[in-house]
Amino acid sequence: MNITEKILARASGKERLSPDDVVFVNVDKVMLHDVSGPGVIKVFEKLKNQGINVEKLWDSSKVWIAEDHFVPSAEKVSAENIVKLSNFSKKYGIEKHFKYGLGQYGICHTLSHEEALVLPGEVYVGGDSHTNTTGALGAFACGLGHTDIAYVLLNGKIWFKVPETLLFKLNGKLPEHVMAKDLILKIIGDIGTDGGAYKTMQFAGNGIDEMSIDERLTLTNMTTEAGAKNGIIEPDQKIVDHLASRGATEFTQIKGDSDADYSKTFEYEASEMEPIVAKPFSPENIAIVREAPTIELDKAYIGSCTGAKLEDLEAAAKILKGKKVKIRTEVLPAAISIYKKAIEKGFIQIFLDAGATVGPPTCGACCGAHMGVLAKGEICISTTNRNFPGRMGHVESQTYLASPLVTAASAVTGKITDPRDLN
Amino acid sequence: MKGNVIKYERDNIDTDVILPGTYLKLHDYDELASHAMEGIDPEFHTKVKEGDFIVSGKNFGCGSSREHAPIALSHSGIKAVLALSFARIFYRNCVDGAFLLPIEIDEEAYKNIANGDELNISMETNEIKNVTKNQTYQMKPFSEIIGKIIAAGGLFKFKP
Numbered sequence: 196m197n198i199t200e201k202i203l204a205r206a207s208g209k210e211r212l213s214p215d216d217v218v219f220v221n222v223d224k225v226m227l228h229d230v231s232g233p234g235v236i237k238v239f240e241k242l243k244n245q246g247i248n249v250e251k252l253w254d255s256s257k258v259w260i261a262e263d264h265f266v267p268s269a270e271k272v273s274a275e276n277i278v279k280l281s282n283f284s285k286k287y288g289i290e291k292h293f294k295y296g297l298g299q300y301g302i303c304h305t306l307s308h309e310e311a312l313v314l315p316g317e318v319y320v321g322g323d324s325h326t327n328t329t330g331a332l333g334a335f336a337c338g339l340g341h342t343d344i345a346y347v348l349l350n351g352k353i354w355f356k357v358p359e360t361l362l363f364k365l366n367g368k369l370p371e372h373v374m375a376k377d378l379i380l381k382i383i384g385d386i387g388t389d390g391g392a393y394k395t396m397q398f399a400g401n402g403i404d405e406m407s408i409d410e411r412l413t414l415t416n417m418t419t420e421a422g423a424k425n426g427i428i429e430p431d432q433k434i435v436d437h438l439a440s441r442g443a444t445e446f447t448q449i450k451g452d453s454d455a456d457y458s459k460t461f462e463y464e465a466s467e468m469e470p471i472v473a474k475p476f477s478p479e480n481i482a483i484v485r486e487a488p489t490i491e492l493d494k495a496y497i498g499s500c501t502g503a504k505l506e507d508l509e510a511a512a513k514i515l516k517g518k519k520v521k522i523r524t525e526v527l528p529a530a531i532s533i534y535k536k537a538i539e540k541g542f543i544q545i546f547l548d549a550g551a552t553v554g555p556p557t558c559g560a561c562c563g564a565h566m567g568v569l570a571k572g573e574i575c576i577s578t579t580n581r582n583f584p585g586r587m588g589h590v591e592s593q594t595y596l597a598s599p600l601v602t603a604a605s606a607v608t609g610k611i612t613d614p615r616d617l618n
Numbered sequence: 619m620k621g622n623v624i625k626y627e628r629d630n631i632d633t634d635v636i637l638p639g640t641y642l643k644l645h646d647y648d649e650l651a652s653h654a655m656e657g658i659d660p661e662f663h664t665k666v667k668e669g670d671f672i673v674s675g676k677n678f679g680c681g682s683s684r685e686h687a688p689i690a691l692s693h694s695g696i697k698a699v700l701a702l703s704f705a706r707i708f709y710r711n712c713v714d715g716a717f718l719l720p721i722e723i724d725e726e727a728y729k730n731i732a733n734g735d736e737l738n739i740s741m742e743t744n745e746i747k748n749v750t751k752n753q754t755y756q757m758k759p760f761s762e763i764i765g766k767i768i769a770a771g772g773l774f775k776f777k778p
């Protein structure tokens with residue numbers, strides 16, 4: 196069995212599992228945020244009317260809550276959702292509630308690794324499609340809707356069809372100007388936005404061993420854009436050290452058997468990789484940066500669970516040091532802990548000196564919600580993960596997805612720019 | 619199950635199109651319905667009728683896990699979406715929340731069904747009758763677990 200099959204087998208009490216088996220698995224961790232939380236509260240109200248007992252969760256110590264999508268509240272409805280969420284935590288005794296303006300908080304998928312909330316070998320479900328991100332820690336991490344999350348909160352388990360696994364092997368270390376973002380965009384360009392549908396996307400090879408955790412998280416994050424059920428990487432010493440530095444030392448590492456089955460293996464040579472952008476309106480619509488259209492950009496966005504981890508900010512700072520941005524540039528670190536480290540390391544000063552604006556951690560403009568949405572006709576280059584019509588604002592705005600290096604280089608020139616071509 | 623077709627002849631209709639991100643803060647089901655499909659069809663809520671079906675291409679519902687998407691469609695009156703394929707979270711949400719039926723159709727059905735056609739769908743025989751065109755197509759049968767959850771009326775009523 197491969198790692199995903201083994202985790203699901205462990206969690207369902209089965210000796211062996213194969214793709215297409217349907218199992219109910221015991222869940223180890225659950226995440227809610229300020230969009231899925233109120234959604235679940237609504238499901239609870241419906242269930243209560245049907246006579247189902249919703250007074251107690253199966254285990255509130257396994258649940259955590261992030262305020263990220265609509266903070267800071269721009270209007271009343273969002274503000275009320277935050278109040279609802281706080282009341283929910285209080286009522287059910289959920290202690291891990293990361294509140295905007297109260298110490299550590301940030302984007303849900305960033306907190307999961309920053310705070311070591313999820314451990315290798317666990318089954319982790321979240322009320323957000325990019326829950327896949329956390330699979331980089333060696334967990335089965337999968338996004339679900341409100342009804343499913345409500346079911347998990349009350350019963351501690353959920354059904355899954357065991358997915359088949361696509362294995363993506365990276366041979367060699369990525370060149371300096373290429374990031375994990377370029378690799379995952381290339382992969383999505385190759386297999387399409389439904390190329391991983393209902394499947395696991397697993398990453399391996401010496402190129403992945405070499406890769407930092409922040410970079411691995413970009414890969415698993417965007418498996419969602421290929422439709423995957425989960426993205427996963429077998430845990431190694433880097434993961435163990437990362438978790439230990441955050442106080443988590445007790446877990447069982449699960450790895451695949453040496454004779455594990457993969458339905459298909461893809462190989463990528465690191466030395467052949469180039470900076471890539473995904474043009475509007477799909478992450479599969481890729482182009483090599485040096486061949487991308489020469490259009491005038493309006494904005495550069497360095498934010499989100501995909502592209503505002505510490506190393507993403509470091510990459511952008513490397514480019515922006517001593518330079519000025521030519522277009523509106525917004526930087527939003529993905530969590531307070533990252534924001535603080537970015538200050539210590541001087542990145543924030545570099546961004547401000549370059550003329551960029553730095554904002555608080557929030558999903559904000561990534562999902563077209565608030566804090567910098569795009570106007571009609573505006574064109575943005577962004578370190579985020581989606582560029583569907585209207586994703587970051589007006590339906591007739593456009594988003595190019597790129598790595599933090601490319602995004603920062605483009606901020607300097609106002610055009611889509613390969614970091615190697617910046618003087 | 620009888621109804622008329624609203625057809626979107628394209629692939630990858632994503633959840634940002636079905637229910638744009640700015641409305642994610644809303645949780646009133648009727649309010650959500652009034653914004654359904656706003657991303658590509660701002661007139662949708664004025665033309666949709668109770669019992670209608672949406673017909674579309676592959677990877678319908680890709681993108682976010684927002685249950686707002688199937689909720690907005692089902693509270694608009696949509697009883698089923700017929701598509702070449704579905705994204706997984708959208709598919710699950712439709713079934714587990716008992717909002718609407720996600721029905722997989724083949725290329726032939728997709729090509730032949732036109733906007734406004736009247737369909738009659740039989741879950742017993744897995745047949746889709748196009749009353750307007752007097753044609754019959756096969757739908758892909760639901761997998762065992764999906765069929766059982768649909769029959770039970772959603773995940774909470776399903777006894778594993």
Ligand code: SF4
Binds near residue numbers: 561
């Ligand atoms: S930053 Fe963007 S992709 Fe990440 S959780 Fe928030 S809205 Fe979703």
